[in-house]
Amino acid sequence: MSLRRLWAIVLKELRQLRRDRITLAMIVGIPVMQLVLFGYAINLNLRHLQAGVADQAGTSASRALVMDMVATGVIAPALWVQTPEELMHALRRGQISVGVVIPADFERRRFEGREAVQVLVDGSDTVVQSTALQLAQVPLETRPLRNDRPLRTGATGGSGQVSVVAFYNPQRRSAVNIVPGLIGIILTMTMVMFTAVAIVRERERGNMELLIATPLSRSELMIGKVLPYVAIGLVQTSLVLLLGVWLFQVPVRGSVLEVYLATMLLIVANLALGLLISTKARSQFQAMQMTMFVFLPSILLSGFMFPFEGMPRPVQWLAELLPLTHFLRLIRGIMLRGARLWELWPEVLALLALIVVMMALAILRFRKRLD
Structure with a gap:
């Protein structure tokens, strides 16, 4: 073995890496991204859950109770309504994660030691459900109803007077929360990967020359490459749904x-993202690298593995740019809470906007040339 020849090969590879900016960016970017995501963005201690309050008592004591709950840092009031039914509608739409119901006879219930407050929780997210249980420990101090002797003295915690009711997944089964999210994870991984190498593969196999000679426009070529994978994505969705219902008894409370x-919205969004990547990558290896660079934040920041509400606000803004974030809200709302698609219109509009932007950028970046 010649050390001189060996050193020549090492220098050649180093120079090649220096020219390959995407690979160089991955070498530095992936460790930095993982450090930032795990150290800064991911927080398992949920705080400031979006909450709705129905204070039917309207007394100073009921208002003080709400302030005590807010002081725990678990909830942040985002909606004030009059009836529990309005809270249930907001829960189903995903507008809030927690609802606090204070009945009109709150004072009487409190002094008699009966259930005085009810906390409604979106149990489709087991992490939210576990965090909301802390509200049951908020003490209810009893005071004289009038100037006469009080019916009960001392302070009583949530063991009897503050009840937490979990909807949609009262058994706290992890599969109910995970299986709908797995649809999005699988589609994100496969759809982006399939189309990310689409244009690059045509170049490497020499097929691009044939495509250039055809009268196809850029839009026709890009959309034509997307359509076959839509059917593949729907087949994958059906497989996950069937196995989820059969093996794990995951409910489908909304419209199939x-x-x-x-799911179609996510498939198209991921395919558009994959095409955008393929217009940037120069080889299939680069395309795979860039796919993983997108997939890692998607799985960590979308709310699939870690609670979305526990992330810092800037990271939440970044997560809003990921199609998987909006799809998870859609699929869990429809499958687990029985929400209608039109009730979740902000997420639908967000996915449509991402589709339009990414597809337009992919078409604009694509050139029917070999250079």
Whole structure:
């Protein structure tokens, strides 16, 4: 073995890496991204859950109770309504994660030691459900109802007077929360990967010359490459749904048609993202690297593995740019809470906007040339 020849090969590879900016960016970017995500963005201690309050008592004591709950840092009031029914509608739409119901006879219930407050929780997210249980420990101090002797003295915690009711997943089964999210994870991984190498593969196999000679426009070529994978994505969705219902008894409380419509939005968004990557990558290896660079934040920041509400606000803004974030809200809302697609219109509009932007950028970046 010649050390001189060996050193020549090492220098050649180093120079090649220096020219390959994407690979160089991955070498530095992936460790930095993982450090930032795990050290700064991911927080398992949920705080400031979006909450709705129905204070039917309207007394100083009921208002003080709400302030005590807010002081725990667990909830942040985002909606004030009059009835529990309005809170249930907001829960189903995903507008809030927690609802606090204070009945009109709150004072009487409190002094008699009966259930005085009810906390409604979106149990489709087991982490939110576990965090909300802390509200049951908020003490209810009893005071004289009038100037006469009080019916009960001392302070009583949530063991009897503050009840937490979890909807949609009262058994706290992890599969109920995970299986709908797995649809999004699988589609994100496969759809982006399939199309990320689409244009690059045509160049490497020499097929791009044939495509250049055809009268196809850029839009026709890009959309034509997307359509076959839509059917593949729907087959994957059906497989996960069937196995989820059969093996794990995951409920589908909403419309199956709307489940597929929501899935179609994610499929198209991921395919558009993959095409955008393929217009930037120069080889299939680069395309795979860039796919993983997108997939890692998607799985960590979307709310699939770690609670979305526990992330810092700037990271939440970044997560809003990921199609998987909006799809998870859609699929869990439809499958687990029985929400209608039109009730989740902000997420639908967000996915449509991402589709339009990414597809337009992919078409604009693509050139029917070999250089």
